[in-house]
Amino acid sequence: MTTLKQLAKLLNVSVSTVSKALSDADDIGEETKKRVKELAETLNYKPNKLALGLKSNVTNTLGVVIPDILNPFFAEVLYGIQKQANKRGYDTLVCLSNESTQTEINAIQLLKQGRIDGFIISPAAESQQTNNFSHIEAAKNERIKFVMFDRVDNQIETDKVSIDDQLAVYNATEWLIKKGKTRIAYVSNIENLNIGNDRKNGYREALKNNNLAFHKNLELEWSDIATSHQKLAQFIKEEKFDAVISADNSSAIMIQSIVKTILPELFNQITCIGFANAKTAMLTYPPLNYIEQNAAQMGEKAVDLIIERIKDKSDNPVYKQVKIPTHIVEA
Numbered sequence: 384m385t386t387l388k389q390l391a392k393l394l395n396v397s398v399s400t401v402s403k404a405l406s407d408a409d410d411i412g413e414e415t416k417k418r419v420k421e422l423a424e425t426l427n428y429k430p431n432k433l434a435l436g437l438k439s440n441v442t443n444t445l446g447v448v449i450p451d452i453l454n455p456f457f458a459e460v461l462y463g464i465q466k467q468a469n470k471r472g473y474d475t476l477v478c479l480s481n482e483s484t485q486t487e488i489n490a491i492q493l494l495k496q497g498r499i500d501g502f503i504i505s506p507a508a509e510s511q512q513t514n515n516f517s518h519i520e521a522a523k524n525e526r527i528k529f530v531m532f533d534r535v536d537n538q539i540e541t542d543k544v545s546i547d548d549q550l551a552v553y554n555a556t557e558w559l560i561k562k563g564k565t566r567i568a569y570v571s572n573i574e575n576l577n578i579g580n581d582r583k584n585g586y587r588e589a590l591k592n593n594n595l596a597f598h599k600n601l602e603l604e605w606s607d608i609a610t611s612h613q614k615l616a617q618f619i620k621e622e623k624f625d626a627v628i629s630a631d632n633s634s635a636i637m638i639q640s641i642v643k644t645i646l647p648e649l650f651n652q653i654t655c656i657g658f659a660n661a662k663t664a665m666l667t668y669p670p671l672n673y674i675e676q677n678a679a680q681m682g683e684k685a686v687d688l689i690i691e692r693i694k695d696k697s698d699n700p701v702y703k704q705v706k707i708p709t710h711i712v713e714a
Contacts, residue, residue, distance in 0.1 A: 384428075384429065385423070385426040385427065385428040385429075386428075387401050387402055387428075389426075390419065390422055390423060390426070390428060393422060394418060394419060394422060396415070396419075400415065400419075401419050404416045404418075404419035404420065405419060405420065405423060405430070442474075442497075442498050442499060442500055443472055443473050443474060443500065444473065444474045444475070444476060444497065444498070444499045444500060445464075445468055445473050445474070445475050445476070445499060445500060445501055445502070445503060445686070445689060446475075446476050446478070446491070446494035446495075446497070446499035446501070446502045446503070447461065447464055447475050447476065447477045447478070447502070447503045447504070448477075448478050448479075448480055448487060448490045448491065448494070448502065448503075448504040448505070449461060449477070449478075449479060449480070449504075449505055450479070450480050450481070450482050450505055450506070450507050450508060450534075451479070451481065451482065452479055454632070455632060455659075455660060455662065455663050456533075456632055456658070456660075456676065456678050457505070457533075457678075459660060459678035459679050459682070460505075460532065460533070460678045460679065460681050460682040460685075461477065461682060462679050462682065463678065463679030463680060463681060463682025463683045463685075463686075464503060464682035464683070464685060464686055465682075466679070466682075466683065467682065467683040467686040467687065468686050471686060471687075471690055473500075473686070473690065476494055476497055476499060478490035478493060478494060480506075480507040480510075481507075482507045482508040482509055483507055483509055484507055484509040484510045484513065484515055484518075486507070487504075487506065487507045487509075487510060487518065488518045491504075491518060491519075491522055495522070495527070500528070500693050501527065501528035501529065501530070501689040501690075501692060501693045502522070502527065502528065502529045502530070502689070503529075503530050503532060503685045503686070503689055504519070504529060504530070504531055504532070505531065505532050505533045505534045506519075506531070506534050506536065508575055508576060511534060511536070511575070511576055511577055512575050514538075516536060516538065516539055519539060519541075520539070523539075523540075523541065528689060528692045528693050529541040529542070529689075529692075530542045530543065530544065530685050530688045530689040530692065531543045531544075532544045532545060532681055532682070532685045533545050533546075533578070533681065534576060534577065534578060535577075535704070536577065540702055541702055542688045542689070542691075542692055542702050542703050542704070542705075543702070543703070543704045543705070544681055544684045544685050544688060544704075544705040544706075544707065545578075545681070545704075545705075545706065545707065546676050546677075546681070546706060546707050546708075546709050547706050547709070548578045548581035548582045548585065549581040549582065549584050549585035549588070550585060550709075551582070551585065551658075551674050551676075551709040552581075552582040552583075552585030552586050552589070552628060552630065552674075553585035553586070553588055553589045554585075554589075554674075554709075554711065555585075555628055555656050555674055555711060556585065556586050556589030556590065556593075556628060557589050557593065558656070558711050559626040559628070559654060559656065560589070560593050560595065562626075562654060564625045564626035564654060565595060565625065566598070566601065566623060566624045566625050566626070567586075567590070567595070567601070567624065567625070567626045567627070567628060568601040568602070568603070568618075568622065568624040568626065568627045568628070569583065569586045569601065569602045569603070569627075569628050569630065570602075570603045570604070570615065570618070570627060570628070570629050570630070570634045570635075570638065571583065571603070571604045571605075571629070571630035571631060571634065572604075572605055572606060572608060572611060572630075572631050572633070572634055573606075573630055573631045574604035574605070574606060575606050579604075579630055582630040583602070583604075583630065586628055586630075600622060601622060601624055603615070603618045611633075611634070611637060612637060612641065615634065615637055615638055615641055616641050616645060619638070619641055619642055619645065619646060620645065620646075624653065625652060625653060625654070626653060626654045626655070626656075627653065627654070627655045627656070628656055628657070629655070629656070629657030629658065630657075630658070631657065631658060632657060632658045632659050632663060633657075634657060635655045635656060635657025635658075635659070635671055635673070636657065636659070636663065636666055636667050636671060638655055639655050639667045639671060640667065654672065655671060655672060656671070656672040656673060656674065656711070657671060657672075657673055657674070658673065658674050658676060659671055659673035659674070659675075660673070660675060660676075660678065661675075661712070664712065664714065669714055670714040671714060672711065672712065672713050672714050673711075673712050674709055674710075674711055674712075675709060675710050675711070675712050676707070676709055677707050677708065677709065680707055681707045684705055684707065688703060688705065
């Protein structure tokens with residue numbers, strides 16, 4: 384790789400002159416700037432970001448910690464993060480927590496060593512279950528900037544971006560009611576997360592406000608993914624319902640497939656809706672009705688928030704909580 388020292392030697396000027404010319408410093412003449420920049424481009428000179436970061440204490444690099452890269456939602460958020468970061472002149476370093484608190488701690492420690500300017504994080508399921516965010520608080524005490532997305536927690540004072548989970552399911556339940564559905568089931572494999580509780584509350588509130596009876600037996604919650612098909616098949620056989628809301632992005636897809644297999648005569652009578660996007664909704668036939676979370680937009684907003692926080696030097700920051708709007712997509 385071409386270095387500043389090599390450029391300086393070829394141009395017979397000082398390293399300081401080359402550095403200033405590349406930075407458009409006012410005390411360097413235009414002709415010198417032109418010569419330096421032309422040679423730098425010819426030799427494909429790239430600045431050493433690590434060295435610049437050590438000198439300025441700014442690396443223009445964001446650390447991202449997500450729970451699960453195989454989840455289409457997090458993959459889409461990550462797409463939005465990287466797209467917006469590149470647009471804003473930032474690089475990203477991404478780590479996975481795999482829903483483990485210790486892995487999350489290790490990821491934060493690793494990224495801190497890379498001298499990142501700030502973190503974008505969605506906490507691991509274990510961190511939420513145990514209410515353990517001490518590692519995030521410890522990093523904040525070191526004046527490290529954080530933005531939480533999706534799985535936000537009110538006890539942590541930081542910028543946050545998410546959807547209104549309760550309202551999203553409330554609206555989906557009302558959407559089904561307006562279609563004449565009266566026995567609406569609710570299924571969820573995220574009952575161990577805060578957002579799971581919010582979504583369930585939205586379902587119950589919509590039933591109450593529309594004068595529909597609540598039936599506890601029409602709620603099915605579990606956390607062991609390995610038993611999903613078995614639990615859903617048993618639920619479908621034992622309970623009578625004319626619609627289903629899934630609080631996650633996979634259960635609704637499974638329900639449509641299972642109903643079509645074991646109760647084909649009821650398939651056209653049961654309406655399903657779940658959290659998904661255009662790609663995952665096409666995995667069933669007919670395509671799934673879904674709640675669009677605008678995940679890429681959430682990622683983009685998280686980047687804008689963290690850059691704004693990085694640039695804010697206030698000792699008494701006013702944190703923001705942004706809600707990304709959702710909408711229902713009918714198949």
